[in-house]
Amino acid sequence: MNRSQKHLSSIAGALRRVSVFLVFTLALSASNLVAGVLVAPTVIFLSSDSRTGRMTLQNLGDTPQEVSVFFSFGLPTSDSLGDVRVRLQDSAVTDPKACLDWVRAFPRRLIMPPNGTQVVRFVANPPRDLADGEYWARIVVKTQDATPNIPEPSGEGQITTKLNMVMQTAVMLKYRHGDVFCELELKGASATFRDQIVEVMIDANNVGNASYLGVLSCQLVDATGREVATKRTQLAVYRDMRRRVMIPIPEGEFVRPFEINLNITSKGRTDIAAEDMLYGNDIEYSAVVE
Amino acid sequence: MHKQSRTKISGILVIAIALMAFMGTSVNAQDVATGSATATLVVALTVASGAALAFGNVYQGVTKAIANTDAAAGIFNVTGLEDAVLAIYFQLPDYLATATGDDRMVISFSSTDLNIDTTAAGAPAGFVAANGWIDEDPHNVTSSADIGSGGVDLYLGGRVIPSVDQTAGAYTGDIILTVAYTGS
Numbered sequence: 001m002n003r004s005q006k007h008l009s010s011i012a013g014a015l016r017r018v019s020v021f022l023v024f025t026l027a028l029s030a031s032n033l034v035a036g037v038l039v040a041p042t043v044i045f046l047s048s049d050s051r052t053g054r055m056t057l058q059n060l061g062d063t064p065q066e067v068s069v070f071f072s073f074g075l076p077t078s079d080s081l082g083d084v085r086v087r088l089q090d091s092a093v094t095d096p097k098a099c100l101d102w103v104r105a106f107p108r109r110l111i112m113p114p115n116g117t118q119v120v121r122f123v124a125n126p127p128r129d130l131a132d133g134e135y136w137a138r139i140v141v142k143t144q145d146a147t148p149n150i151p152e153p154s155g156e157g158q159i160t161t162k163l164n165m166v167m168q169t170a171v172m173l174k175y176r177h178g179d180v181f182c183e184l185e186l187k188g189a190s191a192t193f194r195d196q197i198v199e200v201m202i203d204a205n206n207v208g209n210a211s212y213l214g215v216l217s218c219q220l221v222d223a224t225g226r227e228v229a230t231k232r233t234q235l236a237v238y239r240d241m242r243r244r245v246m247i248p249i250p251e252g253e254f255v256r257p258f259e260i261n262l263n264i265t266s267k268g269r270t271d272i273a274a275e276d277m278l279y280g281n282d283i284e285y286s287a288v289v290e
Numbered sequence: 291m292h293k294q295s296r297t298k299i300s301g302i303l304v305i306a307i308a309l310m311a312f313m314g315t316s317v318n319a320q321d322v323a324t325g326s327a328t329a330t331l332v333v334a335l336t337v338a339s340g341a342a343l344a345f346g347n348v349y350q351g352v353t354k355a356i357a358n359t360d361a362a363a364g365i366f367n368v369t370g371l372e373d374a375v376l377a378i379y380f381q382l383p384d385y386l387a388t389a390t391g392d393d394r395m396v397i398s399f400s401s402t403d404l405n406i407d408t409t410a411a412g413a414p415a416g417f418v419a420a421n422g423w424i425d426e427d428p429h430n431v432t433s434s435a436d437i438g439s440g441g442v443d444l445y446l447g448g449r450v451i452p453s454v455d456q457t458a459g460a461y462t463g464d465i466i467l468t469v470a471y472t473g474s
Contacts, residue, residue: 001302005300024379024448035338035339036307036336036337036338036339036367037338038335038336038358039334039335039336040333040335041333042333042334042335042371042471043474060336072469076472083432084375084377084472085364085472086377086472087375088379088468088470088472089292089418135404138470139341139411140468143337144464148462150389150460150462151460152460153347153458153459153460154347156458157458158347159347159348159349159350159395159452159456159457159458159459159461160346160347160459160460160461161345161346161347161348161386161395161450161460161462162342162460162461163342163343163345163383163386163462163463163464163465164342164460164462164463164464164465165339165340165342165343165345165364165366165465166464166465166466166467167336167337167465167466167467167469168337168466168467168468169337169468169469169470170468170469170470171335171470172470172471172474186361198406200387212461213473213474215373218398232373233372233373233375233436233473234371234374234375234471234472234473234474235473236471236472236473236474256322270333270371271333271371271374271474272474288449
């Protein structure tokens with residue numbers, strides 16, 4: 001390694017340290033506000049080359065938190081209206097791409113002191129005859145006050161109540177084996193104008209053996225080519241996805257008909273490290289707003 | 291105080307986003323033809339409870355309701371990556387119970403007991419429909435919430451219905467909020 005490469009390596013190391021510092025600065029800034037636990041990162045990637053992973057938890061509050069970590073299954077799915085949901089399934093999971101039976105977390109239960117930090121490690125023990133592809137599970141981090149304060153009735157015959165606020169963060173775990181790829185097909189797209197809102201609907205299908213993670217960008221222009229509004233949102237397509245995007249029309253003199261320009265790309269995700277990204281195809285599409 | 295702290299967090303988030311933009315680009319040394327270094331911000335997702343839904347003292351045979359715009363409404367706060375979309379689920383109790391389990395009290399949530407504040411103002415009383423979604427059904431949150439720069443606040447109301455012969459004592463129950471990104 002020459003001097004320049006060493007210099008670059010030291011810059012990268014410094015930036016990583018700044019990144020970690022930044023996450024915990026954010027955490028500490030919230031510590032006096034609320035009771036909750038920070039979870040990072042938001043996607044865990046394992047593979048046949050690297051069967052272990054780690055996640056960092058931090059207690060943001062000034063009270064101890066009881067934390068449990070368990071696995072579930074739930075992919076983003078959409079309904080006919082284009083609303084996306086994640087339904088978690090804890091048992092009787094029959095999806096052949098589910099890996100929750102062969103991944104483990106350590107530790108699974110713990111008490112986190114105020115502002116405490118804990119690393120949770122994951123290890124995968126996949127079956128031998130695993131087909132190439134990506135396998136999925138949800139890591140659920142459940143947190144609640146370790147010492148809930150139950151109010152005592154102050155007088156004879158009084159009734160008091162206490163509701164415990166329990167929080168669950170469901171983070172995706174992905175295990176990649178062999179040759180993995182993702183390729184998105186746009187089956188259809190439409191845009192309609194109603195009540196000063198343009199409603200964009202896209203139907204997409206992933207024909208790959210891994211999830212397509214990307215960004216959906218919508219640009220709305222008027223008949224003169226002037227930009228009316230833009231909307232950008234993250235996209236994850238595991239199999240089929242019908243996705244609705246609502247774009248409010250701002251105040252202004254715009255000439256109809258409008259045109260919508262759609263761009264779907266797996267580039268530009270700032271929440272996932274480049275080495276973990278599986279880059280797929282890009283899609284561009286334009287249509288007149290009805 | 292609460293609002294000042296939120297303002298502080300928003301400011302830090304802005305700095306974080308600016309640094310993230312910087313760190314997401316390649317760092318190229320101009321006097322070297324090959325080699326580059328990149329760093330990616332470790333993005334976190336945080337689900338926190340700002341305040342518990344608080345009914346306080348209740349009386350036998352007298353229903354007590356807390357509106358989702360009441361200061362005593364339950365508050366959850368979710369912070370994460372801007373542009374990300376959340377899936378939100380509540381598991382709500384049907385009863386509160388005493389510690390010994392010898393009596394239960396009915397608790398109910400209507401189809402309009404949830405407000406979703408995408409400005410994360412942290413104040414149920416000041417919420418207006420333009421700042422998110424108003425009067426959502428907490429049993430079936432259909433709207434996927436975009437995370438704003440300060441996060442998303444959820445304001446939950448509800449009601450307890452003590453019977454006329456409700457046993458005196460302390461009653462507890464769990465409200466479970468599950469949050470997941472739909473884009474990862």
